[in-house]
Amino acid sequence: MFLQAAAMIANPFTLFLIFIGVLVGIIFGSIPGLSATMALVLFLPMSFGMDPMNGIALLVGLYLGGISGGLISAVLLKIPGTPSSIATVFDGGPMADNGQAGKALGVGIVSSFIGGLISIFALMFISPYLAKVTLMFTSAEYFAVAVFSLTIIASLSGKSLLNGMLAGMFGITLSLAGIAPVDGIARFTFGQSQLYGGFETVVILIGVFAVTDIIQAGFNRNNLVSESEKAPYNLKGFGISVKELISQWVNIVRSSLIGLGIGILPGIGGSTASLFAYASAKNSSKYPEKFGTGIIDGMIASETSNNAVIGGSLIPLITMGIPGNVATAIFLGGLTIHGISPGPLVFMKSGEYIYGIFIALLIANVFMLISERAGLRIFVKLLDIPKYILLPIVMVCCVIGAYYANFRIFDVWTVFVFGFLGISLKQFNIPSTPLIIGFILGTMTEENLRQALMQSGGSWSIFFTRPISLIFLSAAIISVILTYRKKITANKNVSQNVSQ
Amino acid sequence: MNNKTKNIGISILFIVLGAVLYHQSLGIKTLMSNDVGSAFFPKFVAISTMLIALVKLGLTIIDKNVETRKKSNADMAGGWMTIVLLGLYVVTFSRLGFIVSTAIYLFLQILVLKPKEKKNYHMMGAIAVVMPVVIYTLFVHIINMPLPRGIFGF
Numbered sequence: 001m002f003l004q005a006a007a008m009i010a011n012p013f014t015l016f017l018i019f020i021g022v023l024v025g026i027i028f029g030s031i032p033g034l035s036a037t038m039a040l041v042l043f044l045p046m047s048f049g050m051d052p053m054n055g056i057a058l059l060v061g062l063y064l065g066g067i068s069g070g071l072i073s074a075v076l077l078k079i080p081g082t083p084s085s086i087a088t089v090f091d092g093g094p095m096a097d098n099g100q101a102g103k104a105l106g107v108g109i110v111s112s113f114i115g116g117l118i119s120i121f122a123l124m125f126i127s128p129y130l131a132k133v134t135l136m137f138t139s140a141e142y143f144a145v146a147v148f149s150l151t152i153i154a155s156l157s158g159k160s161l162l163n164g165m166l167a168g169m170f171g172i173t174l175s176l177a178g179i180a181p182v183d184g185i186a187r188f189t190f191g192q193s194q195l196y197g198g199f200e201t202v203v204i205l206i207g208v209f210a211v212t213d214i215i216q217a218g219f220n221r222n223n224l225v226s227e228s229e230k231a232p233y234n235l236k237g238f239g240i241s242v243k244e245l246i247s248q249w250v251n252i253v254r255s256s257l258i259g260l261g262i263g264i265l266p267g268i269g270g271s272t273a274s275l276f277a278y279a280s281a282k283n284s285s286k287y288p289e290k291f292g293t294g295i296i297d298g299m300i301a302s303e304t305s306n307n308a309v310i311g312g313s314l315i316p317l318i319t320m321g322i323p324g325n326v327a328t329a330i331f332l333g334g335l336t337i338h339g340i341s342p343g344p345l346v347f348m349k350s351g352e353y354i355y356g357i358f359i360a361l362l363i364a365n366v367f368m369l370i371s372e373r374a375g376l377r378i379f380v381k382l383l384d385i386p387k388y389i390l391l392p393i394v395m396v397c398c399v400i401g402a403y404y405a406n407f408r409i410f411d412v413w414t415v416f417v418f419g420f421l422g423i424s425l426k427q428f429n430i431p432s433t434p435l436i437i438g439f440i441l442g443t444m445t446e447e448n449l450r451q452a453l454m455q456s457g458g459s460w461s462i463f464f465t466r467p468i469s470l471i472f473l474s475a476a477i478i479s480v481i482l483t484y485r486k487k488i489t490a491n492k493n494v495s496q497n498v499s500q
Numbered sequence: 501m502n503n504k505t506k507n508i509g510i511s512i513l514f515i516v517l518g519a520v521l522y523h524q525s526l527g528i529k530t531l532m533s534n535d536v537g538s539a540f541f542p543k544f545v546a547i548s549t550m551l552i553a554l555v556k557l558g559l560t561i562i563d564k565n566v567e568t569r570k571k572s573n574a575d576m577a578g579g580w581m582t583i584v585l586l587g588l589y590v591v592t593f594s595r596l597g598f599i600v601s602t603a604i605y606l607f608l609q610i611l612v613l614k615p616k617e618k619k620n621y622h623m624m625g626a627i628a629v630v631m632p633v634v635i636y637t638l639f640v641h642i643i644n645m646p647l648p649r650g651i652f653g654f
Contacts, residue, residue, distance in 0.1 A: 042643060162556045166514050169549040173521060176545070180538035183531045187538055188524060211586065218582025219574040221613050388613035392606050393631060395586070399593065400635070404645060409594045416590045420583065428510040429503070446541040454534050 001347075005355035008053040009363065017054050018360055021061020022367045026375075028062075029069025030081045032394070033206050033401010036066020040330040052338035053356050059334045060360040061367070063327055064116065067270065067310055068368045071108040071303055075101060076382055077394055079210045083201055084270030084306035086436060087278035089209070090156075091291065091298030098294050101380050106239030107296045108303045109372045111252070115304035116365045118256040119263065119311025123318070124358045130264050130312075131319035137265055139451035140462045144472035145265065146445040149272050151476045153434040154483040155279040161487055164434040167425070171438025172445070174199055181447035182454075194410040201271075203402050203411045204418050204439055208432045210398040211419020214391050216426070224387045238373065240296065251281050251300050259305035263312020266324045270309040271440055275433075277305035283483065289490070311361070318342050318354060504560060511557035518550035581612045597650020602632035 008014065021043075028039035039062045047055030070085030075092035088108060095104035122130065137145075150168065157164020177188040178198030189195040217224060245252075255277035262273040281301035282291040291298050313324030314331075321342040323329035335342060340350045347354060382390070402415040422432055456462035463469045501509075521542055530537030589605040596604075607628035614624070636654075639645045 042645070162552060162559070163510075165552050166510070166549065166556070169545055169552065170514075170517070172545050173517070173542075173549070176521075176542050180528075182535060183538055185528060185531065185538045187528060187542065215579060215582050215586070217613060219576070219579030221575050221578040222573075222615075224613060224615070386614075388610055388615070388618075389627060391613065392609040393627075395609070396602050396606065396631070396635065399589070400598075400639065400647070403593075403647070407646070409590075409648075412590050412593055416586055419586065428506050430510065449541065450535055453536055454532075458534065458536075 001351040002355045004352040005053075005359055008352065008356050009057065009359045014054050014057050014360075015363065017050075017058045018061040018364050019367050019371070021058045022065035022364050023061075023371055025062040025065020025067075026069035026072070026368070026372065027065075029066040030072040031401065032073055032077070032079045032081055032210055032398050033202060033404065034397075035082050035202065036063055036069075037327045037330065038404065039066050040327055040334075044330060044334055047334055048337055052340065052353060055334060055338055056340075056353060056357060057360045059331055060357060061364045063331060064307075064310055064361065064364040064368055066327070067307060068109075068112045068116075068372065070306070071112065072105065072372075072379055073394075075104045075108060076379060077210075077390075078213060079394065079398070080205060082270070083205060083440070084274055084309065085302070086205070086271055086433070087274040087302035088299060088306075090278065090302075090433075091294055091296070092302075094292065094294030095296075095299070096383065100239075100294065101383055102376060103239030103296075104294075104299055105376055105379060106237070106373070107299045109369060109376075110238045110240060110245065111255075111300045111303035112307040112372075113365055113369045114252055115256050115259055115307035116310055116361075116368070118253075119260050119308040120358065120361045120365065121311075122260055123311040123314055123361070127315045127319050130260075130315050134264050134266070134316045134320065134322070136468060138466070139448040139455060140466045140469040141472070142265070142267070143445060143448035143452050144463060144469040144476070145268065146441050146448060148472045148476040148479070149268075149276060149441050150437065150445065151479040151483070152275050152279040153437050154480050155283055156275070156431070156433045156437070158431050160429065161484065163430050167430050167432065167434040168438035170430075171435040171440075172442035173438075174204070174435075175439045175442030176446075181443060182450045194408065197406070198443075199414060199439070200405045200411060201440060203405050203414045205436065206398045206402050207415040207418025208422040208436065210394065211415055212422030212426065212432070214395050215419060215423045217387065217391050221388070244296070248297065248300050251297055252304050254280060254284075255301045255304035256308040259308025260312040262305075263309035263324060264315045266313075266316055266322050267444060269325050269440070270306040271436075273309050274302040274306040275437060277301040283479075283486075288486070314357070314361075318346060318357070319344065504563065507560040508557060511553045511560060514553035515550050515557070518546045518548075518553065521549070522546035578612060582609065585609050585612065592650075594648040595650055597652055597654060598647040599632045599636050599654055600650060600652060602635075603628045606631060 025036055025039050028034040029036055040059060043058060043062055047058050067082065067084055070081035071088050071092065073079050073081040074085040074088035075096050078089050078093035080086045080089055092104045092108065095101065153164050153168040154161060175198065177195050179196050180187050186196055258277045258280060259273045262268045262276065278298055278301045281297050282288045285291065285297060313328045316322040316324055317328045317332060323332045332342065340353050399412055399415065402411045405411045425432065452462050463473060525539045525542040525546060528539035530539065585605060585608050589601055592601040607624055610624045610627065636647055640647055
């Protein structure tokens with residue numbers, strides 16, 4: 001079956017479709033507001049008329065390219081192209097500011113490739129075993145994972161833990177608007193039917209990152225030109241030596257496992273994976289104070305993990321027919337149209353196509369590496385465009401992205417409001433990252449809390465009697481204590497240095 | 501505004517936000533007997549927000565560090581003009597259509613952000629006209645994703 005699959009893939013037209021899929025996916029992923037999901041939605045109908053393997057190959061290329069493309073705008077514009085690239089902004093942006101845009105992109109590309117490769121191998125060789133892990137997670141476990149993930153806020157709060165917590169709470173508050181989970185009551189909609197679906201993650205991201213940035217550029221317009229002085233482009237290879245890469249092996253493996261682990265759990269997503277991996281890398285680093293100033297560790301953590309989600313999210317899809325996120329749900333539609341029914345019997349019924357997916361993923365990963373490296377010089381050239389021209393054009397693309405979320409002006413307004421909110425919060429030293437984390441995880445936390453309590457008949461002991469849930473909740477408490485202690489120690493050191 | 505004033509202000513703001521959230525949650529009914537209800541989590545978030553904000557307020561008040569006020573280098577005119585332009589762009593996006601609203605926005609925004617010594621109005625005009633047309637053609641006619649047409653029909 002493997003050889004049959006290889007024979008189906010190894011023809012020029014199929015390889016061409018994978019390449020085009022990767023290219024288009026990268027373009028969609030790199031433009032804030034557009035995404036891998038949108039690319040899949042657009043090209044899904046096109047794949048219907050194709051031969052099954054060709055249609056699937058195109059979708060694979062789009063998915064992988066779309067996830068990888070987010071790093072380009074995250075580094076160059078400090079705006080995440082996709083939610084999965086939020087954490088890439090933290091160090092990628094400063095690296096670009098320090099004249100290391102090429103290196104940041106190169107490191108991101110290599111990290112994406114490695115993360116993708118590890119997760120694809122996991123998908124190929126151990127997916128049935130990993131799928132069993134998915135079945136062990138009930139609502140109680142998901143709630144515990146959500147709580148543990150929320151503790152990332154403590155690590156990414158910047159100087160003030162309290163400000164970070166307030167931002168996180170505000171983010172969770174925003175996630176409450178709309179139709180409530182479980183019972184479907186409309187909450188905090190204030191009579192607006194357009195709020196029934198709540199706020200879109202992409203719209204809030206664009207508002208808080210992109211619009212805030214352009215407003216800030218307005219307040220800082222006198223320094224825009226001096227900030228955009230051209231740095232010479234002299235990148236060799238990917239900007240990272242083999243020795244540097246090997247020195248990051250712990251970070252790479254840990255981030256890949258985080259991405260893979262979060263990918264196999266449906267409903268959590270690449271954004272949580274990249275934030276989680278970033279926070280883990282920072283907490284276990286010998287120089288955590290350097291994170292956010294432009295170091296490769298942060299780039300590697302974020303990009304390795306978000307690409308590792310790709311293979312991870314395909315594991316429950318292929319082995320059980322459960323899509324891990326919206327993109328894989330669309331992928332499932334594509335597979336179904338072509339007569340492939342994912343599930344326990346998929347290898348017996350459509351084995352050659354499943355092996356075809358594995359091979360297509362490997363080829364798409366290589367194409368991503370080659371095409372993004374080939375385009376590096378062009379990407380970095382974007383920084384040569386004066387910011388007073390580039391930023392307004394980026395703003396237009398962001399508005400288009402917001403409009404395309406649901407094809408309504410309400411989301412365009414939301415982008416503007418959140419941009420204004422973002423700049424206002426910045427004035428009061430309220431960080432935006434915990435706000436995003438709280439928003440992303442709020443609904444998941446509440447939904448699984450309520451479902452778990454319904455399962456247990458109202459008994460809270462369910463969270464402490466189920467081993468996996470207990471482990472994650474204990475880890476959450478330990479994580480907060482350790483982070484708090486680190487902050488106290490860091491503040492003491494700063495006070496001592498000042499007094500000396 | 502120094503940091504102490506900002507911290508007091510934001511703490512009060514979040515206490516009020518928490519109070520409003522709690523008050524709004526009181527009207528949410530629990531529909532199922534074996535469910536904590538849709539009001540439970542908002543109330544928890546509201547109380548947590550108020551507690552954190554109260555702690556922050558308390559710590560700010562008892563903090564005796566005297567901070568000198570730093571002079572801001574912000575260009576208020578540039579910042580507020582950008583905000584107004586963005587607001588106008590959003591208002592006119594569907595009314596005037598994508599092409600017209602974007603052309604006006606791009607021209608005015610570049611005008612606001614550009615250094616005073618740069619006076620290449622022809623280039624600015626060219627960008628303002630060409631970019632929306634290219635983007636519109638790409639998205640609407642090639643990718644088949646609609647954009648607002650507005651009162652002019654394009």
